[in-house]
Amino acid sequence: MKSVIHHIIKKAFFAKSLFIIITLLATIGSINAQSGYNIGQTVSDFQLKNIDGRMLSLSDNRNVKGYIVVFTCNHCPFSKAYDSRIVDLHSKFASKGYPVIAINPNDPNAYEEDSFANMRLTAPSKGFTFPYLQDETQEVAKAFGATRTPSCFVLKKEGDRFTVQYIGAIDDNMQDASAVNKKFVEDAVNNLLSGRPVMVNNTKAVGCAIKWKGF
Template identity: 60%
Template sequence: MKTLKILVGVALVIAISAFAIDKVSTPKIDGGYAIGDTATDFKLKNIDDSFISLEDYKDAKGFIVIFTCNHCPYSVAYEDRIIELDKKFKTKGYPVIAINPNNPKAYPDDSFANMKVRAKDKGFTFPYLFDDGQKIYPQYGATKTPHVYVLEKTNNGNVVRYIGAIDNNYKDASAADEKYVEDAVNALLNGQKVPVETTRAIGCSIKA
């Protein structure tokens, strides 16, 4: 009888442990990517009406994927800095890929037609893609605009190396003394570990 109780107890512990592991892993899947995860590719419509995926960039070493939009004041404040990131790193193998994750029915300013206007007015040097049906941003776990994911292209796919904000001062680029994305890409180009892997994205909530 004592042996039976011990066996029942062990079985119960195993069952509880298995349940606990499942409960721990579930938020990671639901919450998007973590550092070290491999990002799946996408195929989204660009403002020139072509469709773009990461696999199109055969010579890229990685990507600066930025979820952003037309109307959000935080996104607008960062537009010039996003352009500069693309100009600085595109030729080094890390192009910017901007994605508008917002539902235009909830926020008409972020419609595909208005994306074209905004990109032309600002002279975007990078693709500006529309997450039609809002299928991509939940995979990444993006919650704000802007929200950045730096990916490194490896033999095993595009690995997430940085998640978060562009820098530490959205109001004033000249006052930003921690340039998270720039530092992350420079580290990867130099074969070094990213100094700051995650930060809190500051911006408007994504409109579902």
């Protein structure tokens, strides 16, 4: 009888421990998902290393009207599918005051393809003519609340501040650029250039989970 009771207690303890672990992991994920900027909030400036070795900040370019900030990387198939569309966004809007800034937030220990050396090697083949920055500490991605690659944030310059006007996906079709129905980022920037509020300002980014250090 005692052995049966002991077995039941042991199973109950294991189940409780497992429940605590699952709950803790879910809580951590929830905290991470809820952190980051919201629409209308001011972005803190940052300094990150570009592939040319220079440190760049949002405030470096005083002539912009805003930025299209894209968290992306080298290895993710979703990011690869959007490379040419990111290039197109820069080509279309840089001259109008909304250039692209691409940021790689991934831990290169998880994927060697995402190392700084490989960023420098692959950017020309991707056609990147805009900054491609390494978020080595991952603090910028955490501040923005980015969780996937690619994730986009459209920022509007208001005085000396940059405020978030759009968060989410580039468009509604990762697989086929010719079949896109809604160009979320393009529409957001066009709204801002026309002096109108962004009609669709938040969508779900679809892509690879950012590879955080320590996990």
